[in-house]
Amino acid sequence: FGSSTTTSSPTQNVVVLLADDAGFEMGAYLNKYCQTPNLDALAKWGLLFNNAFTSVSSCSPSRAQLLTGQASHSSGMYGLHQGVHNFNVLPAVNSLPNVLREQSNGHILSGIIGKKHVGAAANFQFDFEQTEEQHSINQIGRNITKIKEYTKEFLDRAKREGRPFFLLVAFHDPHRCGHITPQYGEFCERWGSGEEGMGSIPDWKPIYYDWRNLEVPPYLPDTDVVRQELAAQYMTTSRLDQGVGLVLNELQKSGFSDETLVIYTSDNGTPFPSGRTNLYEPGIREPLIISSPQPNTRRHDTTGAMASLLDIYPTILDVFRIRIQNDTRLTGKSLLPVLEKEPTPNDRDTVFGSQNYHEVTMAYPMRMVRNRCYKLIHNLNYWSYFPIDQDFYTSPTFQQILNATINKQPLPWYKTLLQYYKRPEWELYDIKADALERFNLVSKSQYSGTLKQLRQQLYKWQIDTEDPWRCAPHAVLQAQGVFKNDPVCLTLGHEA
Amino acid sequence: FGSSTTTSSPTQNVVVLLADDAGFEMGAYLNKYCQTPNLDALAKWGLLFNNAFTSVSSCSPSRAQLLTGQASHSSGMYGLHQGVHNFNVLPAVNSLPNVLREQSNGHILSGIIGKKHVGAAANFQFDFEQTEEQHSINQIGRNITKIKEYTKEFLDRAKREGRPFFLLVAFHDPHRCGHITPQYGEFCERWGSGEEGMGSIPDWKPIYYDWRNLEVPPYLPDTDVVRQELAAQYMTTSRLDQGVGLVLNELQKSGFSDETLVIYTSDNGTPFPSGRTNLYEPGIREPLIISSPQPNTRRHDTTGAMASLLDIYPTILDVFRIRIQNDTRLTGKSLLPVLEKEPTPNDRDTVFGSQNYHEVTMAYPMRMVRNRCYKLIHNLNYWSYFPIDQDFYTSPTFQQILNATINKQPLPWYKTLLQYYKRPEWELYDIKADALERFNLVSKSQYSGTLKQLRQQLYKWQIDTEDPWRCAPHAVLQAQGVFKNDPVCLTLGHEA
């Protein structure tokens, strides 16, 4: 560190705008109904990623991934941080705010506004913190006026102290809230709308959507219930979008726009079937926009580069010219080169996934590798039923699926609930031909070469990242003592 | 607090002697081969419990149980604390050292010598700590000379400062070490023995056992391999016993013996099949001796009282006359009344069990209720194979079972490995008639009343203790927001 003042690069700062459970409900991603002019403008001013994926489809693990560059199974953030779940990263794990402080001798200012949702506190020490630890989660995560004001406070401090900065604005929108405060709507879309009993968020101009005029994604049943859910989700997404506009406006007013790299993404898939907590496409594909102030940056452009949210950590360190430590658990790569030039697509371009717990009671670890054509999922607890989280359970969409199943009524859905619950140990999909991941190719002989290659790639990644589950489910890992320098998987004889 | 100085009770202090993975390898428990003169003497001077049970058969969760009075699912210590497992109690959970300090205005001195294995640090702050956090685990947990010296140091300080004390001496013996340092023997039984390359523990007089002259417990195969394991375990247990003698001798020399209540127990079952990580009898039945300095205490006596290690926390608070907080998660009761008078046995005497993770990869939660006649086990992830931990996996006993199974060779064992792996959702045993828990009565109509009653008792305990798994595996718990005052289990429709 230190070269930033001697180089001609204008980029001094990073702002990450993080949505909570958002998907592609944006004009920039060709959604014709959900109005997101601020995100669309950001996309126009920057580079839009069409192949960005989170490595884990759960809130705390995903945020830990962003801030540590490590997969869920490496960081120790195996599931949710809050309440009885109580997951924390391993004591030795370092994170962006801590690394930036250490590597800049305290020069870079770090801040977080909104939903933090990771711990332990010592592992994630931002210089400026306004989160659910100081506020109610709705006030700090959905009240865009409050978010705007704290953004101004942070930027004023950065200017006053003359410090480069990393700011994470972590919206709670468009997360569900129906299982906790249904009076505000399933997505808290009416909270602060100015309607009777809803209070008012001064800067928010609510947009109401007609559920009849929507396009239902193919992985959801096209029913009135689902449409009404989507309309509510869009309303909340538009609040998020206006919040993004307010934050970017503060950045503009502060004079930092011309020297700040801005990233927009979401932590995990939307809270619908096959989405959040799944490694299916709706669970892991993420919106990603990067807008750079560099003169040679790509603008008004989209990229097909395969990107992982594990790449955000090395990208931000790259902005600050901090060399990444030599650690095989850090498998991401800086995305800054993509901002300059579209990389040549390659069959070996891959992203990886690792899902473990979400709620502590939801033991359904999965591993995934995906390239441009194929995806392989390894379900480690495939014997069990796929777990359903509290939040998703009460959603009208899941309730409709559940009740139709119990009452043996037809439902316009591409799966049965039993198929959703009971998954084979291995799932192999030709994503290009079968975007909905309906046809498992794992036992088709013509794909045996693909299967073998993906299994090898996945296992190598698990070894590189020291996955505690890398021998599961049919063997035991031995990695201590006499096995320390040569860890092995030893069979449990399940098949005997 | 404060009445202790104004009462006539001589009991001022508590010493807990905790073994690691020990069972009933003691003369006092009628083992004719393993020599434990110091434990036997303690048993003669105190009360020996014949019906003591841990609520969880895993190291960190059991220690958290002892120190917090809470079941594993309440405390948040769902599995092992160290390394990648990284389990910690929930932030708000209080523990003996902290409670004793708070309730005595810092007067009671707390200390731990040996294996701590719980966290986070703030939740378990002893005034005096000499543990694996400062030492190698063998040095602080198996070197009985070192343990003796630190005991003296602690007692000297208590005397110098004139403070009542709570001291936990947590031996690492007779834990296995074969998967890490097999050169010292499977139980580290030769570490410090004075043999070549083994180093020497000055105060230890090793006792070697002839494996031909042993009695093999009925739940283990009677093979040479198992006998050799037991001989090694006995050798380590005798080191533990001599350590107990050294600690009690320091207590004597310090003059505290006449005012100190001494408890001996073990954290979990022995590391053999059906033992540790199981809720079968070998996994949960524990040795328990309580020796009190009270004049009216029972001595040279045994009790049939049903005791849980969840009772240790309220027992120790009772010694210090600290009123236990009103908290339904604290389901234990003080054992001090048992020291005065044998309670009348009652059909409703019950103990409960809650096993969750052990290693973080070993998701096999179980719940258990046991009275004097019957035991009911609920296997929440019964679809899966029972998990095998790294330590147990490499044990010669398990290796013999595994290899015999793979090679389809006969084995003098009461189960097959497949039976051990694959368990039904519910297991009901008539313990009195079927101590080995071989005959599952769950579908026998004549036991339907017993089954119903035990299920109700177990479910009530899960509710009282706010078990996050209380709706598992076929329903989802809703306990927040609109459900907060009236939590419910809502069906997943698995059977639909």
Ligand SMILES: [Ca+2]
């Ligand atoms: Ca989320």
Ligand SMILES: [Ca+2]
């Ligand atoms: Ca233990």
Ligand SMILES: [Mg+2]
């Ligand atoms: Mg998303």
Ligand SMILES: [Mg+2]
């Ligand atoms: Mg034991």
